[in-house]
Amino acid sequence: MEDLLTRLRAGLPAEAVLTDPDVTASYAHDMASFCHAGTPAVVVLPSTVEHVRHIMRTATASRVPVVPQGARTGLSGAANASDGCIVLSLTKMDRILEIDPVDRIAVVEPGVVNAALSRAVGEHGLYYPPDPSSWEMCTIGGNIGTASGGLCCVKYGVTAEYVLGLDVVLADGRLLSTGRRTAKGVAGYDLTRLFVGSEGTLGVVVRAVLALRPRPPRQLVLAAEFPSAAAACDAVCAVMERGHTPSLLELMDRTTVRAVNRLGRMGLPESTEALLLAAFDTPDPAADLAAVGELCTAAGATRVVPAEDAAESEMLLRARRMSLTALEAVKSATMIDDVCVPRSRLAAMLDGTAAIAAKHGLTIGVCAHAGDGNTHPVVCFDHTDPDESRRARESFDEIMALGLELGGTITGEHGVGVLKKEWLARELGPVGVELQRGIKRTFDPLGLLNPGKLF
Amino acid sequence: MEDLLTRLRAGLPAEAVLTDPDVTASYAHDMASFCHAGTPAVVVLPSTVEHVRHIMRTATASRVPVVPQGARTGLSGAANASDGCIVLSLTKMDRILEIDPVDRIAVVEPGVVNAALSRAVGEHGLYYPPDPSSWEMCTIGGNIGTASGGLCCVKYGVTAEYVLGLDVVLADGRLLSTGRRTAKGVAGYDLTRLFVGSEGTLGVVVRAVLALRPRPPRQLVLAAEFPSAAAACDAVCAVMERGHTPSLLELMDRTTVRAVNRLGRMGLPESTEALLLAAFDTPDPAADLAAVGELCTAAGATRVVPAEDAAESEMLLRARRMSLTALEAVKSATMIDDVCVPRSRLAAMLDGTAAIAAKHGLTIGVCAHAGDGNTHPVVCFDHTDPDESRRARESFDEIMALGLELGGTITGEHGVGVLKKEWLARELGPVGVELQRGIKRTFDPLGLLNPGKLF
Structure with a gap:
């Protein structure tokens, strides 16, 4: 250990090598819940390419694993430390x-x-x-x-x-x-x-x-209220089938809407089952929104409200951006899923998720990048209740199984990390995993880079 | 050999296995000039995935190389047969x-x-x-x-x-x-x-x-005549810098314009040094073309002619699409290059190419996907003249060297095949080549798939 530090310090400024356990502990994990994180041996903060090369040469010479990190905002534990590793934070290389x-x-x-x-x-x-x-x-x-x-x-x-x-x-x-x-x-x-x-x-x-x-023109947003998630998904399919190109097409279910209102006092309509936000940054966004509004009405929307101006658009976007945080406040703990399905199967995904929630007696709020079929079901639970925790984990897994069944993927954008390792193998199959491991070996024959992640 | 054919026929319909040397010879190469092509042992025409699996299992069992092929319209020899190989033509799997x-x-x-x-x-x-x-x-x-x-x-x-x-x-x-x-x-x-x-x-x-x-709206095309390639490139840079998004931005030099007129009687303006074609498929293409026309004039265009209608647009596109074929008819042989540079360096690339042509006393016509900085210098020469052939090859190489020097790549879209193997190594460097070879080994440890291509 002292040997490792001495070697690292030989090529790094003193302030770039952090060893205080209280400090290094704060680099141990990203924002994923319930993912194992180990205790780093040291955190290094290189500011040049040469620093990084020195760190990697040292790691290879010492056979010490390295966990590269950015801002640790990830949601899959991909940036979590492993025991005795060098955490390599790139945050000082910010030019x-x-x-x-x-x-x-x-x-x-x-x-x-x-x-x-x-x-x-x-x-x-x-x-x-x-x-x-x-x-x-x-x-x-x-x-x-x-x-x-x-x-x-x-x-x-x-x-x-x-x-x-x-x-x-x-x-x-x-x-x-x-x-x-x-x-x-x-x-x-x-x-x-x-x-x-x-x-x-x-x-x-x-x-x-x-x-x-x-830079495109500023986007204009429309909000449409639906009596069911399925009706909102029908609208999403109609919008895409008719050849529209929205700059945003987002869905918040009833649970998400209420959570956002509670956190941010946004005044979203709580009586709706699903709120769809659509936006265009085209030369004539109002015309595009009018066309989309008609499709929403045809799909059963009870109310269609185009934003009057940029400020109102911004407010709606803020509400959407707040969704995950708001859902995290519903109960003492959450697990955030990230299943992406073909958009034609979005309604089946949302209905299936609701059925999983009902079966396990849990609250699962869903916000979704609906235009991409990318759902974020957030399983809310009391982590001090072992049985509820078990049911939460089970429903989290069932949601991924449902996604694969519908022709989707276990992760649309959050990644695999440690959270979904077992599921990656299920999605890729044995031939895919074997080839991916082969690629890993080609680049990192000693297995020092972020070990234990992906597979 | 007979053993190989027997094994192949065990899992393929009789008509899917071609062995007549006159027939198989026609599958020996793609459209690249001056690339070595070997003599295939057999050509197979699978019509199902199971056929392809049988072919590859047979190739692996027999240790016979396989060259996969489409329509053989490639320009780098990537689909060229190697001696004794199985040519695997996918043209029957066309559903x-x-x-x-x-x-x-x-x-x-x-x-x-x-x-x-x-x-x-x-x-x-x-x-x-x-x-x-x-x-x-x-x-x-x-x-x-x-x-x-x-x-x-x-x-x-x-x-x-x-x-x-x-x-x-x-x-x-x-x-x-x-x-x-x-x-x-x-x-x-x-x-x-x-x-x-x-x-x-x-x-x-x-x-x-x-x-x-x-499907976007039909595009409308504008043609602008420039007194120099550099002036046309200035216009290209101005169009992109001002945030326009043309659906096409193409350049034809004087040699190309004349060659196209000769082949197709297109009536393009022969007095111009560079003809720029711009198109928009936006809601109001005429307005976008007007703005681009002004930028062309500011950059020195001597004449700016927006197409009146779809038919005129289509004629201009046909002229552009004809360029490579037209240049191929200039002399008995051609070598088609495919260097892509940052568009800010396009003028330097075109001027440098002209200097290479002058130095070697050759005709090199250039058409270019100018908006992408992707040039196709076509070296025209008499292949019965050994000295001219040598100079052609040298200039072909110098064009790639120039492209790399300007921060570009040896191939924007035609690929490496056998034509640019040595140059790929120069562009990637030894570390890159080593990793690429490692990936190749992971997927194809026996080296049976299209051997001798890329590296």
Whole structure:
């Protein structure tokens, strides 16, 4: 242990090596509930690529596992420490190195906060779409590691679609450059994409070339109240089938609406079974919203309320962004699921989730990126009640089983981490797992990078 | 050999096994010039997944290499036979299995022709964007193998962005399913993307889930004449910097314009040094074209001509699509390059290419997906003249060196195949090549799938 610290300090400034157990304990886990986290041996805070290379060389020489971390806002335990590991926090590498409006790219270090990048590119009339709920805190490196989504994905896609090239420090300290800074490129296997969503198990991203878009017009939001989740899902299908391209299409069930009202006094309509939010950032959003409003009414909406202006739109978005936090306050504990199904099966997913809740006598609130079929069922329970805790875990698993049955995936955007390891194997099947392990071995033959995550 | 044929025939219909040397020779190569092609032992034409599995099991048992093929319209020799190989043509597996307007996906077999898919989804009001010039002939499987681009990429992106999930027969005959049919999904490493652009070296794609978009309005095209390539590139940069999103932004140099006129009697303006085509498929394309026209004029355009109607737009597009074929007719032989640079370096790329042509005393016509910085310099030469042939090859290489120097890639959309193997290693560097080889070994430990391609 002392040997490890001595070696690390040989290539790092003194303040970049944290060993106080009270301090290092605060780096032990991300925001996932009920995921095991070990006790790190040390936390390091590199500020240069050379620092990271030194850390990885030291880890390899000492055979000590390394857990790369961003802001620890993840929801699957992918950033949780393992016992005796080096926690490698990239938060000090937070420089935006370049913003180029002609090439429409940004070059950033991994510790840049998502919102900081969004604002910086906004000043150039540009737009970095991926917007996870934690965007004011989470880092680009974390977004890349977990392949983050967000509210805008239904129109603009996920993080993976915005990563053009990476600099990565490998397990043994070598530096790899992948991808490109051009709009297109097909030279060899797509290693860039392989790193996106790899949860720190293949290498440490130290620099990213990101694609940007022109900033779209401000979006206008509509809220529609439905007498059932199924009716709201019918509206979602109709909107997509008719060829609309909303910039946001979100669903909050009755439990979520009430929880948000309780937390934020938002004045959302509590009598509704499902509240659908749709938005457009097109040249004429009011016309698009009117068309979508008609589809909602045809699907059974009892009330359709287009936002009058940007302030009202912003209020509705704030309510939606608050959903997970609000649901977390319903009971003493929650487990947040992240099942994505084909949008044509969304109604079956929501009805099935309600049936699971009823069977186990639990409250399960659902908010969803409905346009993408990506649901977040939040299982609320009293963690001091062992039987309720057991039923919560069971329903969490049954929700994933239902998602797979409906042709979906166990994770639309939160990742696997330690939370869903067993389920990843079920989704991938034995051939898929074998190949994924083979890739892991190719990049990290000693198994030092974020061990125990994914599989 | 007889043993191999007997084994193959045990699991295939008689008509699916071709051995007549005159017939099999016609399957020996794709459309790339000057790439070595061997003599296949046999050509097989499976029509089911089970056929493909039987072929791969047989190949593995017999240790015979397999070259997967689509329509052989590729431009890098990636589909060229190796001596004694099994050519595995997927052209008989050409069924569109599913088109779903709510989930906005199509499920297809690999032999479906790009244009056939485009038309079929069009009937549902949907759009499959990737449109390589060979779209009337090339197959979706080939598009996936080579990660094809096209004219629409500047707005809609490349093939990779439309492949959600794959069924793949591995080298040993096992079946792997990757990805998803949902809009989002982050379960494990992105194996789907790894197969896209892998040129048949990792497995045989037998089924693909493709993302579709709503069909956009018909695009309107503008043509602008420039006194120099650099001025046209300035216009391209201005268009992108101002936040426009053209559905097409193409450049044809003087040589290309003349070649197209000669081939197609298109009446393009021969006095211009560079012809820029811009198009919009927005709600008000005329307004967008007017704005872009002003930017062209400001950049030095001598003439800006918006198409009056769809027919005139279609004529201009036809001229552009004809470019490579027209340039191929300039001399007895051509080598087609495919360098992509950051669009801010496009002018440097075009001026540098002209300098290379002058230095070697050669005609090099350039057409380019200018909005993406993706140039196709076509080196025209007399292949019966050894010295001119040598200079052609040298200039072809110098163009790639220039592209790398300008921060670009040796291939924007045509792939590596056998044509650019040495250059791939230069672009990736030793660490990248080592990891790519490691991935190849994980999927194909015996090295039977399309050996000698990529690296």
